[in-house]
Amino acid sequence: MSGGGAFAPERRLLTIGLIGLVTAAAFEGMAVPTVLPAMVDDLGGLDLYGWAFSAFWLTNIIGITLAGSDADRRGPGRAFVIGVVLFAAGMAVSGVANEMSVVIAGRAIQGFGSGAIGSVVYAAIARAYPASVTPRMIALVSSAWVVPGLVGPALAGWVTDTIDWRWVFLGIVPPVLAMGVVVYPQLARLGAARSTTVPIRDGRRRAFDAVRLAVGSTFLLGALTIGSVRIELSGLGLGIERWVMALGLAAAGGWLAIGAVRHLLPPGTLSLRRGRPSVFAAVFIIAFAFFGTEAFVPLTVVDVRGGSITVGGLALSAEAARACTHDPMVQVTAAASAGVRRTLVTSGAGLIGAGIIITALVLIPQMPILIGALGWAVAGLGMGLAYSMLALMVLETAAPGEEGFSSSALQLMFTLGTAFGAGVGGAVVAMADAGTIPLPSAIGIIDVLMMVVAVLAVAVSVRVPRQPGQRPAMGRAPASLVALPLEQR
Helix, strand or coil, X not given: CCCCCCCCCCCHHHHHHHHXXXXXXXXXXXXXXXXXXXXXXXXXXXXXXXXXXXXXXXXXXXXXXXXHHHHHHHCHHHHHHHHHXXXXXXXXXXXXXCCHHHXXXXXXXXXXXXXXXXXXXXXXXXXXXXXXXXXXXXXXXXXXXXXXXXXXXXXXXXXXXXXXXXXXXXXXXXXHHHHHHHHHHHHHCCCCCCCCCCCCCCHHHHHXXXXXXXXXXXXXXXXXHCCCCEEEECCCCEEEXXXXXXXXXXXXXXXXXXXXXXXXXXXXXXXXXXXXHHHHHHHHHHXXXXXXXXXXXXXXXXXXXXXXXXXXXXXXXXXXXXXHHCCHHHHHHHHCCCXXXXXXXXXXXXXXXXXXXXXXXXXXXXXXXCHHXXXXXXXXXXXXXXXXXXXXXXXXCCCCCXXXXXXXXXXXXXXXXXXXXXXXXXXXXXXXXXXCCCHHHHHHHHHHHHHHHHHHXXXXXXXXXXXCCCCCXXXXXXXXXXXXXXXXX
């Protein structure tokens, strides 16, 4: 590597540590969807299937927001330590759980820590590496998902089938703590952001908005899981239709969530303003479609088609096709090429949709189960193309001193999309658990819905920037965050 590259002597440990930590977290991320059918068989709680994902991602929102602000105000070290400790603790809680509600509690703790880690990683990339190295570092961090994607699901399935699903959680705790020890001294050197002209967001307000968004999103997802079954209020003799409660929760949740997200994202995101704001919207939509499907691929293989946990893991292993998009030279070349970025995002969204269609064929009894692996390879390739370019677009236009804010906004939209994709799918699966519809029909409904969302992602992708952008110089007004030249393209 050249002296100024990602592995320059002064950054070598930081680069290795960040890649190692993301690799360990990636193993966990690929393992949970794989082993969840076995957890439900052991502990019960199919109606809570979606919440095993949503609880993680909703608390992730709070971790992302608090860590991003804290990284700007005090430096990334403290937020990183808290994130690593909570991530490891949450995995330990889930690993020793004796019922599904405890698993969900552990996932909530883990989600808070994961959000903090993710926000700090991208803030560290933006602040510790030269602009010329940033695309390469993003590619290297993204590549940390390759090995976990290839062997993680199958390994998790093998551990579950031969030993116990609990060790899938407990076995990742030591590597996470070890990488945390390596990375922390490097992050502590960065200190607080040095910006005197661009005011850093008020931490208390952002904390309030993050909690408000998490609560509002929980209400919205809770409303989806409430059917038309009558609830008898003990001692009052009153009956209340659940759909009335659902409407109330949805109204309250929508008010809380929309009001909060308007303060946590750059203006214009909700209205799909062309340029930088549409980048954040595109992240939400592709995450919704991709992870809203992925969460239920193993369930389809195991509970609908009767495959083993290992076979279900093999289907997810095909997601490692992302590796084709994460070669650093490919990323650097694309980053500097006019007109290529938007094409990559649009193509990625289209491939996600095509992958969902192919994966849905597993529901046909005459189709081989491993057709799902082919479908998920196509979807994984699309996700790699789209997300890497979107992340680069966000970081390269962040104002000095606002790297933490931009990083947290990027992670926030990714998290919201994942939480709502898994949550909406979980609500449909809960209907199957209640006997309203058969499980294969529920999975089919989920696949069709996610295909529609993927089409929406293609439509939004044409509004993201076409050209490479420049980060605003120190001293620009705060409005530079949302009034960049990219928005005029």
